[in-house]
Amino acid sequence: MTAKNILILAGDGIGPEVMTQVKRIIDWMNGKGLTNFVVSEGLVGGCSYDAHGTPLTDETMQRAMDADAVLLGAVGGPKWDNLDFSLKPERGLLRLRKDMELFANLRPALVFDALAEASSLKLELVKGLDIMIVRELTGGVYFGQPRGIETLPNGERRGINTQVYTTSEIIRVAEVAFDLARKRGSKVHSVEKANVMESGLLWREEVQKLRDAKYQDVHLEHMYADNCAMQLVRTPRQFDVIVTDNLFGDLLSDCAAMLTGSLGMLPSASLGGDLGGGKRRALYEPVHGSAPDIAGQNKANPLACILSYSMMLRYSFGLLKEADLLDQAAQNVLNAGIRTGDIMAAGCTPVGTDGMGDAILAEL
Amino acid sequence: MTAKNILILAGDGIGPEVMTQVKRIIDWMNGKGLTNFVVSEGLVGGCSYDAHGTPLTDETMQRAMDADAVLLGAVGGPKWDNLDFSLKPERGLLRLRKDMELFANLRPALVFDALAEASSLKLELVKGLDIMIVRELTGGVYFGQPRGIETLPNGERRGINTQVYTTSEIIRVAEVAFDLARKRGSKVHSVEKANVMESGLLWREEVQKLRDAKYQDVHLEHMYADNCAMQLVRTPRQFDVIVTDNLFGDLLSDCAAMLTGSLGMLPSASLGGDLGGGKRRALYEPVHGSAPDIAGQNKANPLACILSYSMMLRYSFGLLKEADLLDQAAQNVLNAGIRTGDIMAAGCTPVGTDGMGDAILAEL
Numbered sequence: 001m002t003a004k005n006i007l008i009l010a011g012d013g014i015g016p017e018v019m020t021q022v023k024r025i026i027d028w029m030n031g032k033g034l035t036n037f038v039v040s041e042g043l044v045g046g047c048s049y050d051a052h053g054t055p056l057t058d059e060t061m062q063r064a065m066d067a068d069a070v071l072l073g074a075v076g077g078p079k080w081d082n083l084d085f086s087l088k089p090e091r092g093l094l095r096l097r098k099d100m101e102l103f104a105n106l107r108p109a110l111v112f113d114a115l116a117e118a119s120s121l122k123l124e125l126v127k128g129l130d131i132m133i134v135r136e137l138t139g140g141v142y143f144g145q146p147r148g149i150e151t152l153p154n155g156e157r158r159g160i161n162t163q164v165y166t167t168s169e170i171i172r173v174a175e176v177a178f179d180l181a182r183k184r185g186s187k188v189h190s191v192e193k194a195n196v197m198e199s200g201l202l203w204r205e206e207v208q209k210l211r212d213a214k215y216q217d218v219h220l221e222h223m224y225a226d227n228c229a230m231q232l233v234r235t236p237r238q239f240d241v242i243v244t245d246n247l248f249g250d251l252l253s254d255c256a257a258m259l260t261g262s263l264g265m266l267p268s269a270s271l272g273g274d275l276g277g278g279k280r281r282a283l284y285e286p287v288h289g290s291a292p293d294i295a296g297q298n299k300a301n302p303l304a305c306i307l308s309y310s311m312m313l314r315y316s317f318g319l320l321k322e323a324d325l326l327d328q329a330a331q332n333v334l335n336a337g338i339r340t341g342d343i344m345a346a347g348c349t350p351v352g353t354d355g356m357g358d359a360i361l362a363e364l
Numbered sequence: 365m366t367a368k369n370i371l372i373l374a375g376d377g378i379g380p381e382v383m384t385q386v387k388r389i390i391d392w393m394n395g396k397g398l399t400n401f402v403v404s405e406g407l408v409g410g411c412s413y414d415a416h417g418t419p420l421t422d423e424t425m426q427r428a429m430d431a432d433a434v435l436l437g438a439v440g441g442p443k444w445d446n447l448d449f450s451l452k453p454e455r456g457l458l459r460l461r462k463d464m465e466l467f468a469n470l471r472p473a474l475v476f477d478a479l480a481e482a483s484s485l486k487l488e489l490v491k492g493l494d495i496m497i498v499r500e501l502t503g504g505v506y507f508g509q510p511r512g513i514e515t516l517p518n519g520e521r522r523g524i525n526t527q528v529y530t531t532s533e534i535i536r537v538a539e540v541a542f543d544l545a546r547k548r549g550s551k552v553h554s555v556e557k558a559n560v561m562e563s564g565l566l567w568r569e570e571v572q573k574l575r576d577a578k579y580q581d582v583h584l585e586h587m588y589a590d591n592c593a594m595q596l597v598r599t600p601r602q603f604d605v606i607v608t609d610n611l612f613g614d615l616l617s618d619c620a621a622m623l624t625g626s627l628g629m630l631p632s633a634s635l636g637g638d639l640g641g642g643k644r645r646a647l648y649e650p651v652h653g654s655a656p657d658i659a660g661q662n663k664a665n666p667l668a669c670i671l672s673y674s675m676m677l678r679y680s681f682g683l684l685k686e687a688d689l690l691d692q693a694a695q696n697v698l699n700a701g702i703r704t705g706d707i708m709a710a711g712c713t714p715v716g717t718d719g720m721g722d723a724i725l726a727e728l
């Protein structure tokens with residue numbers, strides 16, 4: 001395997017400490033000759049603002065564009081809450097998504113057998129749950145123009161954001177969802193508010209047309225976003241793949257993540273388009289946030305970040321065996337009852353962030 | 365009590381049959397001299413489209429404006445799914461909300477002791493749950509301009525909606541939330557995506573200013589909408605009053621409703637501003653939809669609609685004793701184990717829509 005460049009952006013809060021455990025795994029895989037990754041690091045979010053006055057420098061942005069894959073920890077924290085809108089830590093992450101054109105955000109909501117009891121839902125409703133949420137990530141109200149806050153002649157203020165989607169933006173993310181469904185349960189729920197929003201109506205029509213033209217073997221259902229929020233709580237196992245826009249995806253994927261009871265376990269992948277030669281830009285990050293309240297205390301669960309790295313092996317480099325190896329190591333560690341605080345249960349062995357890293361390496 | 369005009373719009377699907385039970389209760393209360401309501405009826409939604417080619421006629425709209433309160437069943441169904449956007453059943457409901465200026469939508473998410481087992485969440489998480497969601501109902505992306513679907517020069521289509529809020533729109537609904545909180549747990553969570561949307565940032569700033577100026581006795585927390593979706597599933601009892609915009613409110617109130625496990629039980633009130641003389645426009649409706657799959661089968665649970673009527677007694681007419689009487693009758697019927705199919709449990713007595721109405725009347 002030729003050398004691949006990985007850019008690591010550990011970010012804020014617990015980002016750096018969970019990333020430390022991933023770096024140990026990368027070293028181990030490189031050492032075994034399973035991978036040939038050249039790792040470099042950069043800043044994003046509040047730490048970049050502290051160092052450079054911006055949540056993402058142009059130089060780091062360029063390095064992300066050039067990397068074969070980017071692995072991100074988490075951004076944000078109360079320290080930066082009062083910064084101007086354009087300087088907030090989140091803007092760094094949003095710029096990465098937009099400039100790298102990472103339009104398809106894959107968020108698995110998976111219940112691990114060993115952790116099914118941790119869900120706030122009744123066990124029989126979530127056991128074996130395996131939903132893949134495909135969230136559009138570079139369009140919609142997150143990036144639409146016009147936007148901003150203006151002062152009206154009468155002294156009032158007015159805040160504006162614009163939800164906008166084009167045919168091609170809808171189709172490319174729906175294709176990702178249909179392709180994934182074919183490898184899974186062959187069922188897609190497309191989620192919008194077509195009864196209220198024209199952009200949602202366009203979404204519905206285009207997804208249906210695509211299905212009829214290219215994916216007749218996949219079962220497609222349309223669902224309103226409010227109903228989807230309900231159904232996720234009521235009978236989550238009815239879902240296989242859910243495809244939805246940027247904003248609904250933000251809420252629904254967090255809701256689905258929480259159903260699993262173990263947010264500290266959930267990885268995500270954000271994928272760009274085909275750049276030719278099998279290359280596509282990609283960024284991997286845990287679903288959990290920067291958790292400033294426990295940062296630096298060796299309490300954070302590194303598994304979500306480790307499993308994000310496993311998604312990288314799988315989606316960016318086609319290293320399926322290596323990804324399986326890592327996923328299996330995580331399973332085994334859980335089955336052996338080794339637990340960080342967030343997933344602790346009676347009779348299990350408590351470990352810290354680095355203890356979890358030790359356990360994974362011992363398994364490998 | 366001088367006569368009050370109530371407009372009943374039963375709507376589509378199960379709307380008419382649940383409303384029949386409410387009308388029996390109105391008759392009973394009128395007969396006892398507890399109320400002096402003059403009831404008239406009209407069409408809204410698909411049934412109005414079938415009769416008049418529009419989901420709401422100007423004449424019915426005018427009657428709603430003139431009524432002392434409006435009671436609505438439900439609108440929509442697959443029969444009308446392929447109608448043009450402007451003719452969909454939902455547009456009738458949205459026009460009522462907009463033209464009556466019903467900016468504050470109150471959606472209690474209440475777990476009834478007798479039904480706590482029905483929740484998909486573990487009993488210990490939802491027992492005693494009592495959240496009041498205050499959803500902004502006449503602004504945001506539901507009504508913002510520009511909106512629509514356009515065809516671009518390259519043949520692609522583009523769907524647009526606009527999220528817009530002004531200072532005064534935010535303040536008036538936040539006032540409702542703070543006032544309600546004062547009569548409850550004195551805690552408000554204000555929910556937006558201020559980290560991503562400028563309209564959400566304005567929302568956050570204005571709500572905070574209002575709290576500091578007029579409601580210092582109320583505890584205010586700001587929460588991102590994605591986190592709120594998570595927290596509702598994780599530890600719902602942390603919430604007292606939630607105030608949020610039209611779209612987030614749509615999703616979050618449905619999610620909260622589903623936590624209770626008994627959607628067929630949940631009422632809502634939509635309130636307008638003070639018109640002077642203690643008068644404000646108001647519309648009451650169950651949270652559940654038109655449930656076309658069980659319509660006309662005497663299966664629907666009329667309690668959500670009956671409790672919506674009880675909210676009308678309370679909020680529009682200050683008839684607190686009468687509202688309590690009705691709420692208590694519903695409690696007693698549940699405690700006696702009388703159940704429609706949606707809330708059926710082992711050992712209980714199954715009844716149909718009219719059987720539930722009988723039971724409530726017997727209690728009264």
Ligand SMILES: CC(C)[C@H](C(=O)O)[C@@H](O)C(=O)O
Nearest residue numbers: 076090093094250559560590
């Ligand atoms: C941090 C924030 C900008 C981000 C989002 O809203 O997309 C986060 O909530 C997420 O889901 O990745």
Ligand SMILES: CC(C)[C@H](C(=O)O)[C@@H](O)C(=O)O
Nearest residue numbers: 195196226440454457458614
């Ligand atoms: C029927 C529909 C237009 C409506 C909405 O989106 O507001 C419904 O979902 C609701 O919550 O009352």
